Amino acid sequence: MNIIIVAGGPEEKHPDFSCFPIDDSVWVGVDRGVYLLLKKGIKPSYAFGDFDSLDSREREWISSYELPLFEYDSEKDKTDLELALEWALAEQPEGITLLGATGGRLDHELANIQLLLLGLERSVPIEIRDIQNSISLKAPGTYEAVNEPEYPYHSFLPFNGPVKGLSLSGFKYPLEQQYLPMGSTLCISNELVNKSGTYSFSDGILMFIKSHD
Structure with a gap:
């Protein structure tokens, strides 16, 4: 349900x-x-x-x-x-x-x-x-991101404290074990280069936003 x-x-x-x-x-x-x-x-x-x-x-x-x-x-x-x-x-x-x-x-x-x-x-x-947007929160783990025409942009923001160990694969701007502090705009407006990609992190709470202009 x-x-x-x-x-x-x-x-x-x-x-x-x-x-x-x-x-x-x-x-x-x-x-x-x-x-x-x-x-x-x-x-x-x-x-x-x-x-x-x-x-x-x-x-x-x-x-x-x-x-x-x-x-x-x-x-x-x-x-x-x-x-x-x-x-x-x-x-x-x-x-x-x-x-x-x-x-x-x-x-x-x-x-x-x-x-x-x-x-x-x-x-x-x-x-x-x-x-214009889809907003969700994620706990530490590994997730799949799918290329959706209505949501070309994918952004990742720390929610209530820093996010540790953020890795992005299959994106235009990949990352490997990145530390993401509060106030950072490093992960705004990324884009998938394949039909799907993955994102993962080891600590913190991550806000995942899919959007279009």
């Missing part, structure tokens, strides 16, 4: 929902993300939020669908997305995709990227996707 969570980020930043397996995934709406899903003709299996980003007419329209609803007060210690993500992780899915988590307020965007840590802690892959 895969869970796709749609948050309330700007609609113009969303990827094409038809790229995702609509019928084979559990779709979850968060706050304004519920409204955006219904506008796309996708009825979410669950809805989370305080819905303070919706006007009364939009809320009335959503209520006509009689969705399973987890509603919260606007004053709370966790964001609506974090609450929805905690629920999704408890379902023990194969993976989770977050949409609508970027492109709006910077504080929310940075906090949403940090929520990817919850997936590492539970050993559940979480990916943030928008119209």
